[in-house]
Amino acid sequence: xxxxxxxxxxxxxxxxxxxxxxxxxxxxxxxxxxxxxxxxxxxxxxxxxxxxxxxxxxxxxxxxxxxxxxxxxxxxxxxxxxxxxxxxxxxxxxxxxxxxxxxxxxxxxxxxxxxxxxxxxxxxxxxxxxxxxxxxxxxxxxxxxxxxxxxxxxxxxxxxxxxxxxxxxxxxxxxxxxxxxxxxxxxxxxxxxxxxxxxxxxxxxxxxxxxxxxxxxxxxxxxxxxxxxxxxxxxxxxxxxxxxxxxxxxxxxxxxxxxxxxxxxxxxxxxxxxxxxxxxxxxxxxxxxxxxxxxxxxxxxxxxxxxxxxxxxxxxxxxxxxxxxxxxxxxxxxxxxxxxxxxxxxxxxxxxxxxxxxxxxxxxxxxxxxxxxxxxxxxxxxxxxxxxxxxxxxxxxxxxxxxxxxxxxxxxxxxxxxxxxxxxxxxxxxxxxxxxxxxxxxxxxxxxxxxxxxxxxxxxxxxxxxxxxxxxxxxxxxxxxxxxxxxxxxxxxxxxxxxxxxxxxxxxxxxxxxxxxxxxxxxxxxxxxxxxxxxxxxxxxxxxxxxxxxxxxxxxxxxxxxxxxxxxxxxxxxxxxxxx
Numbered sequence: 001x002x003x004x005x006x007x008x009x010x011x012x013x014x015x016x017x018x019x020x021x022x023x024x025x026x027x028x029x030x031x032x033x034x035x036x037x038x039x040x041x042x043x044x045x046x047x048x049x050x051x052x053x054x055x056x057x058x059x060x061x062x063x064x065x066x067x068x069x070x071x072x073x074x075x076x077x078x079x080x081x082x083x084x085x086x087x088x089x090x091x092x093x094x095x096x097x098x099x100x101x102x103x104x105x106x107x108x109x110x111x112x113x114x115x116x117x118x119x120x121x122x123x124x125x126x127x128x129x130x131x132x133x134x135x136x137x138x139x140x141x142x143x144x145x146x147x148x149x150x151x152x153x154x155x156x157x158x159x160x161x162x163x164x165x166x167x168x169x170x171x172x173x174x175x176x177x178x179x180x181x182x183x184x185x186x187x188x189x190x191x192x193x194x195x196x197x198x199x200x201x202x203x204x205x206x207x208x209x210x211x212x213x214x215x216x217x218x219x220x221x222x223x224x225x226x227x228x229x230x231x232x233x234x235x236x237x238x239x240x241x242x243x244x245x246x247x248x249x250x251x252x253x254x255x256x257x258x259x260x261x262x263x264x265x266x267x268x269x270x271x272x273x274x275x276x277x278x279x280x281x282x283x284x285x286x287x288x289x290x291x292x293x294x295x296x297x298x299x300x301x302x303x304x305x306x307x308x309x310x311x312x313x314x315x316x317x318x319x320x321x322x323x324x325x326x327x328x329x330x331x332x333x334x335x336x337x338x339x340x341x342x343x344x345x346x347x348x349x350x351x352x353x354x355x356x357x358x359x360x361x362x363x364x365x366x367x368x369x370x371x372x373x374x375x376x377x378x379x380x381x382x383x384x385x386x387x388x389x390x391x392x393x394x395x396x397x398x399x400x401x402x403x404x405x406x407x408x409x410x411x412x413x414x415x416x417x418x419x420x421x422x423x424x425x426x427x428x429x430x431x432x433x434x435x436x437x438x439x440x441x442x443x444x445x446x447x448x449x450x451x452x453x454x455x456x457x458x459x460x461x462x463x464x465x466x467x468x469x470x471x472x473x474x475x476x477x478x479x480x481x482x483x484x485x486x487x488x489x490x491x492x493x494x495x496x497x498x499x500x501x502x503x504x505x506x507x508x509x510x511x512x513x514x515x516x517x518x519x520x521x522x523x524x525x526x527x528x529x530x531x532x533x534x535x536x537x538x539x540x541x542x543x544x545x546x547x548x549x550x551x552x553x554x555x556x557x558x559x560x561x562x563x564x565x566x567x568x569x570x571x572x573x574x575x576x577x578x579x580x
Contacts, residue, residue, distance in 0.1 A: 002198040002205070002303070009201040013057055013077055020064055024329045027068045032091025032350070034443070036077050036084060038064040039095040040328075043073040046345050049167040049176045050074070050096030053105045053160050054089065055112055056081045056446070058197075059220060061330035062156070062299040068328030071164035072096075072105075079412060080199060080302075081221045081403045082447035083111035089119035093130055094349045101129040101173035105160055105180060107152030108134040109221075110545075111448035114489065118442075118451060126352055131173065133180045135159050137189040137310065139244045140217025140226045149549075153220045154262040154299040155189040155310040158322075161331070165324035183318060188248050189260075190241040191308030193218035193225065197265060197301050199408055202392055206404025216240065220264070220301045221403030224554060234271065238278035241309045246286075249313045253287035258322060260310040261293070265300040267307050272296065275307055291319060298330065362429065362468055369471030370520050370580070376430045376470070377421055379576040380437065384414035386572035387565060394568075398561040401543065406561040409447045416444035429468060430478075434461030449562070452486050452499070459485030472520045476510045479527055479570075483507050490545075497543040497555060499562030505530035506570050521577040528567070528574040535563040 006012060017038060021028045031039045044050060051071070053063045056078040064075040073096035076084035083106075084092075093102045104120065106112045116132050123130040136147055137155030152159075162183035166176045193215040196205035206222045209215055214232070217225030232240070251257065261276045263269075276295050283290060291314055299308075312318065325334035371379070387394075387410045394407030420440035424433055434457045442454035463481030464474050483503040492498040494505075509530030510523045518526065536559070543555035 002203050004198075004200055004203070006200050012200055013079060016057060017064075017077060020329070027327070027329055028064070031074075031095045032088075034076075034085070034088045034091050036088035037074055037091035037095055038067050038077065039074045039092070040067045040069060040072065042069045043067065043071075044096050044098055044346055046098045046347055047100055048098040049100045049171065049173050050093065050098055050102035051105065051160075051164050051167050051176075052076070052089070052092045052096050052102060053156075054078070054084055054092065054116070055106050055109070056083060056221070058302045059299050061297070065330030066157075066160050066164075066328050068326060070168045070324060070326030070333070071328050071331065072160060078446040080201075080408070081405045082409055082445065083109065083115040083450070085443050085446045085450055086115050086119040086122060087443050088446070089116055090122055090351045093119060093123050093128065094351050097128050097349050098346070101131065103163060103167070103173060103176055103180070104130060104132045105156070105163055106132070106134060107156060107220075108136050108148075108150060109152075110490070111446060111450070114448055114451040115446055123351075128349075129173065131177060133159075133163070133177055133184075135184055137184065137187045138217075138219070139188050139190050139248060141219065144248060151219055153189050153191060154260060154308045155184075155187040155312070157260055157262075157294070157298050158187050158258060158310065158312045159183045161326070162318060162321040164326060165321040168326070169324060179317070179321060183312065183321070186249070186314070186318060187310060187312040188245040189308050189310040190216075190245055191218055191220075191225075191264070191306060192216055192237055192241060193264065193304055193306035194231070195266070195305035197222055197304040199395060199405055201408045201411075202395055204392065204395070206395065206399035214306075218304075218306060219403070220299060221405075222301060222304065222399065223403055224401070234274040235278045238275050238309065239282070242279065242282055245309065245311050249311060251286065251288050251313060254289070256289045256291045256314040256319070257283065258312040258314060258318075259290055259293040260298060260308075261295045262299055262308045262310065263297040264304040264306040264308065265297070266303045266305045269296065272307055275309065279309060292322065362427065365429065365468035366466055367468045369467065369469035369474055371430070371470035371475055371577070373428060373430055373433065373468070375577070375580050376433060378580065379573045380421060380433070381418065382576040383569040383572040384418050386568050387411055387414050390565075390568050394561050394565055397559055397564055400558040401555050402561065405447070406449070406565065409445055409449050410565050413441045413445040413449060413453060416440035430470065431461040431465040431467075434458065448490065452489050455489035456482040456485035459488070470520065472514050472518060472523045475520050476507070476514050476523055479510055480507045492545050495541065496545045497538045497541040497560045497563075498545055499560065499566045501538050501541070501560065502531040502534040502563035502566035502570075505534035506566070521574070521580075524570070524574040524577050528571040531563075531567040531570045535559060535567040538563045
C-alpha cells in the first residue's frame, strides 16, 4: 500500500481545485455549476477564440496549470486518469467563449474523445461553435501509418502553448486549429517507466515492473508500453527514446528544435538533467540547434517513476508562438508582458439548463411483469454493491491492460446512480429511473464508462418506456437496449475485447431462454451465464479497441475489465431477482 498525503478520496478533486485556486488566486478561479471548470482570471475575452485544455486529474501541472493569460482560458478537471464529463467540459467551454468559437484540446483517449465530443455537440445546440483537436505525439502507441491512433502525452505541452498563443494573437478559430495541427505534426514523444503509480482510492500499484527492468513506451495513465527490457543507464535510455523520434522528424543539419524532458512524478531533476545532457549531446553531433529546452514535471502520472523526451521541429511561426508571452501557474514566458495591460472586456456566458422533466403518465403503461419499479431499484442497488465489493479486483484487471482505474470509475458511477435513485420520485417509472442513472453516470464518471453507460441506460429506458413493470420479454428488451446503447456510443463489436463481449452473449442467451418460455428470473440468469462466459473468453482475445489496443499481443492472457464489470452487474441483477 502506498502512502499519500490525502484526506477522503471522495473529496480529492474538489480539494485539489480548492488548493490550486488558493495557491494561485491571481491566475485562477472556478466557474460553472459543476465546480470542475478552472478559469483564467485574465484570459477569456470578447472576440478571442476560447482555448480549453483538459483531461483527467493526476497529471499535474497538466491541465489546469496551463490556464492563464496567453495560453488556456479554462480547463475542466476529470477524476483521476478519467476524462471530465460533458457538463464539466461545457462549464469550461462557456467560460472560455468570447464569441469567436472555442477549441477543445486534449489527448487522444477514448473517454476524452467521447466526452469532449458530446460537449461539443451540446454547445452547438446552444449556439456556440466548438471544435476538438486531439494530440497524438506518442510514437510508441501506434505505427506511423496509423498516426491518428496515437496517444497524446507530454508533447501536448507544445500543442497547447502554440494554440494558446495563436488565439491570444487574434487568430480565427480555423487558424488556431491549423496552428495546433502544425505543432502536433512537428512533435514526437517517447517515454520510459521505472516504477508504478497507485490510485489514491486503492493505494495499490496499478501495474508491476520487476526490479532491474523498465517499460519502454509507457502511457501517462500507467498503460503498459511496447516492451519490457532490462534497466539501462541514462545515456542508453535517452538514445533508446530519441531513436524513433529522430527517425520520424527527419531532422537535418541546421534544423531547430524545442526540447521537453518531462518527469512522470517521482523522477528527480538530477536524473532529468542527465537525460537532457545526452539529448543535447546527440543533437549537437547532428548539428541540430536547440532553440529552447524545458526540463521538469509538465505532464505527470501521479508518483510514477520515469520520464519522457519530446522534440518539436521548429519553423519561424512555431518559434513565434512558443515565444509569445503567457502567464500561468506552470508556465511563464515573458510573464511581465503577458500580465500587463488592462483587463479585457468579457461577456459572461453560461450554459442553459435542459428540462429533463418526464411527461409519462403511469395510467398508460403496461403493468404486467414481476419487475416493478421497486424491484428494479433493488436490482440496481445489488449491482452497485457488487461493484463496490469487486472494485479493487477490477482495478487489478485494468492495471494489466490499461490505466488501473476501472473499478474506481465504476464505483464512482454507481455511487452517483444510487444517489440519483434516492432522489427520484417514489412513483418514478423504470424508464425514468434509467434516465436518472444515465445522467448520473454521465455527470459523475467521465472516462469512457460515463458516456457508454449513460447511453446504455438511456437506450434501455427507451426500450421499455411503454411499461410500468417488466415481464420476461421486456426484461430481455431492456438488456438489449443496454447493449445497443454501449455499441452505438463506443462503436465496438464482439470479439474486440471490450465490455460488448460480455453484453452481447448475455442478450443472446437471455433471448434463447425467452424463446423457450423461461421466466424473468431464468432469463436474467441465462444472461448472467452468457456474460460470465463472454468475459472469460476475452482472456484469449487480442484487444482491438481502446487503450489496450496499443498492447497488441501483450493483451492476450488478460480478462477485459469492462467485460468483467458487466458480468458482475448482470449476475447481481439475476441474484436480486431470485431473492425477490
